[in-house]
Amino acid sequence: MSTSRSTEAEGAAHSADGTDEESESFTGQGLPRVEDHRILTGEAEYIHDITPENCLHMALVRSMHAHAEITDIDTSEAEAHPDCELVLTAEDVKADYNPMPTGITEVHTDEGTGTITEWSLADDRARFVGEPVVAVVASNRYAAEDVADLVNVTYESLDPVTDGMTAREDETIVHDSAGTNIVDSEHLTFGDVDEAFADADQVVEGEYFWGRISGVPLETAGVVAQYDADTDSFDIDCNIQLHTLVDDTIYDTLGYDPDDVRVSVPPDVGGSYGTKIAIHRYCCLAAMASQKLDRPVKFEEDRIENLQGGDMHCSERNYKMRLAVDDDGTMRGLDVWFVDDFGAYPRYPVNQVLKPLSVVTNSYDLQNVSYEYELALTNKTSQTAYRGFGVDPHIYALEMVVDKAARELDIDPTEFRRRNLIDESDMPYTLATNNIYDSGNYAATLDRIEEIIEDERDGGYLDPEIVEEKRAEGKYRGVQPSVIIEPGVSGSDWTDRQRSDRDALADRDREDVTELPEHLRARVESDGTVTAFLATDSSGQGHQTLVSQLLADELSLLPSDIEVDYLNSADAPTEYGSAASRMAVMLSGATVGVADELKASVESTAAAHWGVDSEDVVYREGHVERIETGEWLSLGDISAIESERDGSPTQVSYDYEHPATAFEEFDDAFVEKLPVYPTAAFGANAPIVEVDINTGEVDILVFHTVRDCGTMLNPMIVEGQAHGGIAQGIGAALMEEFGYDEDGQPQAITLFDYLLPSIKNIPHIEMEHTETPSPFTVTGAKGVGEGGMIDAPASIATSINAALDPLDVDEPADRIPVSPAHLRKRLRTLEE
Amino acid sequence: MSTDSMNEEGGPTTTEITVTVNGTQVTADVEPRLKLSDFLRYHCDLRGVRVGCEHGVCGACTVEQDGASIKSCLSYAVQADGAKIETVEGLTNDDGSLHPIQEAFHESHALQCGFCTSGFVMATKELLEENPSPTREEIETGLEDNICRCTGYQNIYKAVESAAAKMEDD
Numbered sequence A: 001m002s003t004s005r006s007t008e009a010e011g012a013a014h015s016a017d018g019t020d021e022e023s024e025s026f027t028g029q030g031l032p033r034v035e036d037h038r039i040l041t042g043e044a045e046y047i048h049d050i051t052p053e054n055c056l057h058m059a060l061v062r063s064m065h066a067h068a069e070i071t072d073i074d075t076s077e078a079e080a081h082p083d084c085e086l087v088l089t090a091e092d093v094k095a096d097y098n099p100m101p102t103g104i105t106e107v108h109t110d111e112g113t114g115t116i117t118e119w120s121l122a123d124d125r126a127r128f129v130g131e132p133v134v135a136v137v138a139s140n141r142y143a144a145e146d147v148a149d150l151v152n153v154t155y156e157s158l159d160p161v162t163d164g165m166t167a168r169e170d171e172t173i174v175h176d177s178a179g180t181n182i183v184d185s186e187h188l189t190f191g192d193v194d195e196a197f198a199d200a201d202q203v204v205e206g207e208y209f210w211g212r213i214s215g216v217p218l219e220t221a222g223v224v225a226q227y228d229a230d231t232d233s234f235d236i237d238c239n240i241q242l243h244t245l246v247d248d249t250i251y252d253t254l255g256y257d258p259d260d261v262r263v264s265v266p267p268d269v270g271g272s273y274g275t276k277i278a279i280h281r282y283c284c285l286a287a288m289a290s291q292k293l294d295r296p297v298k299f300e301e302d303r304i305e306n307l308q309g310g311d312m313h314c315s316e317r318n319y320k321m322r323l324a325v326d327d328d329g330t331m332r333g334l335d336v337w338f339v340d341d342f343g344a345y346p347r348y349p350v351n352q353v354l355k356p357l358s359v360v361t362n363s364y365d366l367q368n369v370s371y372e373y374e375l376a377l378t379n380k381t382s383q384t385a386y387r388g389f390g391v392d393p394h395i396y397a398l399e400m401v402v403d404k405a406a407r408e409l410d411i412d413p414t415e416f417r418r419r420n421l422i423d424e425s426d427m428p429y430t431l432a433t434n435n436i437y438d439s440g441n442y443a444a445t446l447d448r449i450e451e452i453i454e455d456e457r458d459g460g461y462l463d464p465e466i467v468e469e470k471r472a473e474g475k476y477r478g479v480q481p482s483v484i485i486e487p488g489v490s491g492s493d494w495t496d497r498q499r500s501d502r503d504a505l506a507d508r509d510r511e512d513v514t515e516l517p518e519h520l521r522a523r524v525e526s527d528g529t530v531t532a533f534l535a536t537d538s539s540g541q542g543h544q545t546l547v548s549q550l551l552a553d554e555l556s557l558l559p560s561d562i563e564v565d566y567l568n569s570a571d572a573p574t575e576y577g578s579a580a581s582r583m584a585v586m587l588s589g590a591t592v593g594v595a596d597e598l599k600a601s602v603e604s605t606a607a608a609h610w611g612v613d614s615e616d617v618v619y620r621e622g623h624v625e626r627i628e629t630g631e632w633l634s635l636g637d638i639s640a641i642e643s644e645r646d647g648s649p650t651q652v653s654y655d656y657e658h659p660a661t662a663f664e665e666f667d668d669a670f671v672e673k674l675p676v677y678p679t680a681a682f683g684a685n686a687p688i689v690e691v692d693i694n695t696g697e698v699d700i701l702v703f704h705t706v707r708d709c710g711t712m713l714n715p716m717i718v719e720g721q722a723h724g725g726i727a728q729g730i731g732a733a734l735m736e737e738f739g740y741d742e743d744g745q746p747q748a749i750t751l752f753d754y755l756l757p758s759i760k761n762i763p764h765i766e767m768e769h770t771e772t773p774s775p776f777t778v779t780g781a782k783g784v785g786e787g788g789m790i791d792a793p794a795s796i797a798t799s800i801n802a803a804l805d806p807l808d809v810d811e812p813a814d815r816i817p818v819s820p821a822h823l824r825k826r827l828r829t830l831e832e
Numbered sequence B: 001m002s003t004d005s006m007n008e009e010g011g012p013t014t015t016e017i018t019v020t021v022n023g024t025q026v027t028a029d030v031e032p033r034l035k036l037s038d039f040l041r042y043h044c045d046l047r048g049v050r051v052g053c054e055h056g057v058c059g060a061c062t063v064e065q066d067g068a069s070i071k072s073c074l075s076y077a078v079q080a081d082g083a084k085i086e087t088v089e090g091l092t093n094d095d096g097s098l099h100p101i102q103e104a105f106h107e108s109h110a111l112q113c114g115f116c117t118s119g120f121v122m123a124t125k126e127l128l129e130e131n132p133s134p135t136r137e138e139i140e141t142g143l144e145d146n147i148c149r150c151t152g153y154q155n156i157y158k159a160v161e162s163a164a165a166k167m168e169d170d
Ligand code: FES
Pocket: B050, B051, B052, B053, B054, B055, B056, B057, B058, B059, B060, B061, B062, B071, B072, B073, B074
């Protein structure tokens, strides 16, 4: 279990001038980031900082009703305002543009096939509070808001439907054209579920709720759109995530070819965590306005818009879990049912209801699984992705029912888990759902976290004497670990499962599977430095650092000899990009590949220059050497030769195939369009919680964690990702929620109500690592971005259960967030 | 509404203010409703002043006014008339080298997306000016009005401690 990388450069690292240095590799080191300087000095250009000359500003009039007919829109007063440049309504949008693509194209009911249409501005009906109804443009944002205030919209309010369970009854229907609120559902079974449940000694059942949360990056959405009449095309700068994948939501809406809508993302984005994938509405509206006015138009979302109607909330799920177990503590079968409240429109990330299939039984060896979901529409803002992409609620619900089963079987919950862990000797392990865990010793991780807990019992936070004393004050301490898997590096072929004819999937074969590789380009500059071009966007993950580190090693250069830039959506091929804990693996694979291409290219240019065969030359230490004579050409020389010959410098590209495509083991999952995540990072947490039964408050005294994400390419960045994920998991577990009242009014529209953890709320995180390389990836790295968000909420919930175990409260953490109000309510039943 | 900010010609009423920003005097005609954060970003072109909420919770817009850190989204430019403002741009030394706090944030990996960073750096500056070697609890209290969504704060503690050590050495 140790790092194996760095041998590729044949043990030697060299500086650009060709002088030998101590053998050392940059990969695997906690190299400080190249992104930092511009940020620390205030020079970084985020989207909010981009304001071209002559730029106008847009503001939006949003619905204050959750559900209403729009009977009239009077724009006359707004248009009369001296600063008003443009007023756009659904009527204008419908006249010249298309509806925005939707995540569910056809809705099947007994009555036939229904559809859902979403325009960039609400048409005759408003479906959630905060839905944009009118767009106005003026000289600056202050003036634009003045103009927006003068628009008069008349509504006739309708009954809203505000939660997933009620939506199922179809009493109020969000989209009449769909005919139902349940716009997608599927029941998948694996193994022999009926037999397992009939034959098991016991069936344990639990119901759990996961509240609406989101990433809430500090930077809100923003866009600057410029229409160019000469070429009849658009340039759009936006902090949208996955701009080379989801740009269809923009060009399809505008009715243009992909090449005529160039979407660029600034190198610095103020956080996204998945949540900026579906902000295309703003791009579309700004582009339309720019086209009408023939001037650049900018839109900057404000925080209230972002929280109430920013199309960026994530999963809200009601779960019914059943676990079939034998009295000896053997898990026999798992039955998962849930409804996910998607809000008013099913957007792009509908497949986050499916991603849990990639880790459906978590770290447990269990082959009989039933998995059924219903995707419900309600009068709330639409869902998008958030770190974990729907796996976090699943792991939470699963670990809750596992906890409950242990208690009902009267087996220690850790021991119950241990008995069912996947054994190291079974790696790679194929899940019931055909995804594969690559490597790992889960039992060892559980043992290690138990040792850490033992230490806490010995004079630490869990010392029996202190625990007793605290209990007398009404403060209950406890902890309950489990081993939790983070699926990494999604493939893309399965992601349109919901738009495929699912009955026809049985007839697919391997040739029908189409994957998206990761694209990377590199160019040799005349000074001998190298510029790499990413086909994806970044939002704080340090991709520029990672690529410069890896490329420096591959080419025996210094990281400072490497610049890393970004491609726009038209120049880049369609590809997946930064999501699903992909980039460490995909970018490292692509970097190794592009370096090989580059070396081959400069060798062949040099060979041609000397008039010798390419076997007679060799790339070494940042230059190409002619073996026979020892003469050499630097990278800069070669690029100049190439420029003279071809009119352009040395430039290569490489497409790194998704790693799972090379392994037959994944064929079944690919063919059946089931989630393919070929790396399984894992870890175990021990958050020592203290519950104050008088106030219902939960304090995490220290957060222990033991983690393994395979080979660590940059340990500093790996730790940073884990810290951030765990902090977001703590916020999710204890503080954050987008609540709604029964009229569909959002209850958290400022950061006073949507509580983001501050430095006071995040305990000390005590982290240890093991390194089990992935056999499926070039560098041995596994995905790492989402782990903390996936595992922390479940660990905190089970630890709260453990803390309150001495009291007679059944599953106190049966909803997320476990807010003080919720715990007080649960504890009150105890007093009665 | 615009009505209260209109003069007779139908244009917005403006007031002349003079503010010393990072050592330079700036005089401008501004609308009374112009937020200090927007004044700094758009009139002074100091875009390191970040705006994350405009209601005083996130702290991304933290700057120093007359030596004390404030949230610039919560005050108006006219309120800064005659004041001295310092932003993150003012920290960098004339030769372009970083202030010890900036250096410490870089070395400790105390930033990821960086959107909170200007605010944290300015809040740290005030904290260390008042208390050159703060304990973990004092750091917690000093920085509790700033939100970071990326780092989980672990490396921010480290950065503050390392900045304190660097500044002591200077
Ligand atoms: S922008 Fe000022 S506190 Fe958030």
